[in-house]
Amino acid sequence: MRAVDSTSEPVSRFASRLLETPALRALAALQKEEQALNVLRINGPQLLPVFTSLGLDVSRGWREPAALISRAIRGNVDRMMAAEISDLLSARLTFSFFPAVAGGRQAPARAKEELRALISRAAAHPVARSALAGSLAAALSDIIEKYIPQAWERKKYLYVEITRVQRLALSPADLSDLTRFVVLVRPAAYLSITPGETVDKDAGYAPLQEQYLSKILPGIASQARSLPGALLNLGLRSTLAFPGAGSVEAVCRLGAIMSMRGRALSPAVVVDRGADTPDKSWFNVQRRNARWHGLDGRMLDELYTIAAENGW
């Protein structure tokens, strides 16, 4: 039996193949990681034969080989995620909303790179990485574009909250872009959370306090100088519970919902006979848990109605 070797070729190959299995293929990189690490965490003791097949030392139990494989999985996911972020920033995030929220000026050239750096920092932090899983999945999917134009046509709660209460004069496309930005900045709010010995997968979804956000904002803004602090703050404030002590901007509430939805997105899900559609089911459950998760119940009501009307 070989000693534990962090550069073991079979382990790396195993991690790579594991992430490409049909069960995970349709998921975003961080969702794949979450699933793969879960199976190691939950089934560790039963996986000793697997570890042995990979030539790993199992004489001291399953945790060491599992940690080695987890590291290899994270390494693979980092590479996959880098490609996803590049794709996202080059094709799906245009900063078209920027003039409307920054006094008419265009987004600086450095904006995308600074956002990439912020996301990369989040990816390297255990708690923020957990938050990034839902955010990236939502940003990579079409879920934001699906709902906003529908809400604009309805001109009900979501439309009124964005245009009249928050006073954002944005087209549906620009609002989609802004929501995607909010969703991507959101994990940065967890960068200053000290992870415990084991990172709770839900740590990245726990509501934060307004005072705490006020404290961390300058630090985050200093690392993304081309982006207005108010804009970054929208992303951070999407972690506030609603209704909470103060008011939370509508786009932040929408960003929070979309991040949570992204976490549960499973593009390959097969809808069984007799089952409702995935979006409708999810929004309906969240309507009932809105207070629990600090989400806007009325916004969830409207998104649920849109999902029901469109068979999503």
Next chain:
Amino acid sequence: MRKVGEALEAVVVVAIILVLVHTLLDDYSILAGWSVRGRSWIIWAGLGFDLFFTVEFLTRFYLALSNRQGVKYFFRERGWIDFLASIPLLLLNSLPHALALLAGAGLVSGLGSFLNVLKVIKAVRIARILRLLRVVKLFRGIRYARSPMAQGHVSTITTIAVSILVLWTLGASVMEGVGIIPGIEGPFSQGQVLRAAAITEAGPQPAALAQRAAAIAAVDATILVVRSQGGPVVWSRYAPAYYGEYFLPGDYGYLQSGGVEVFFDERPLAVSVAREGIVFFVAVVLTVLAFLFVYAPRFALQISDPIHVMRRGMAESDYNLEVKIPRERAEDDVFELAALYNSVYLPLKDRLGNEGRGPAPALKIDDLQDLADKS
């Protein structure tokens, strides 16, 4: 070995479908007046099917007995249908017909039980339709076909309905046989006896006999041939070649009275039975198809599908789809349960899922072992 089993099962399924077509053609050939050649094929094919299903039943039963599952196979897995639709049909129907065809034997008119036996056989033959239940699993496109609960339920209710129809037909045949219900065969054979006696009254002279036979045959289309006993034919409705082409053993009856032999056409009786048979067959097929294609999807929609969704939701932590509740069925017990599942269980599950468990792995341990072996 498994592939051989699947191939054999496919052969059985094809045979089940073909035997149903054969059952219909068997009656239709009589109704349409097919020639001896065509009907002989039907008889031989029937013998082939019955032999095939007899061997199949005996094999299944033997294997079940070998595994000490004989009672389970016969009663719970509907082995009794396999039995009913094989050995009795072989012994009472196809084999005697085939032997009669080989021997060229006819029937003696006036044997009252013939028609009742035929009806009993035809009723038992309907049991073949129940074999359709085995074909159900092939229809993967049908909404309920993959639900064992729906399959079991629909099989049971279909078996009950068809069994009642078959048993009622058997009972009616028995009642006809013992005279509780008047049948058509009694008056038919009594009429033949009377007409044979009337022809005999002409005396042994061939010319007078022929004249008398022709006169009576003009009003009774079932009289085929009249001849003096041991002597020549004195009157015939058709040319000899016609009998060879259109009459099988069993299509004609024979009576002897006062030195005269009279041959009667029994086909009108067979046509009557065949017509009843087709009507009964179609009624049973429609009943079975209605259960399979109308009732079963409703059962799936209203019972097994919601249960399936709830079972998955409870067993798999990453399966969180709600049960779709039709408004008009919202007060059904199943959908009231589903409403609780949607409104109480799933939200609680969501909260628990956000307290540290995270989504359950979509991966299985076996997947990982396979990957490790390849790496």
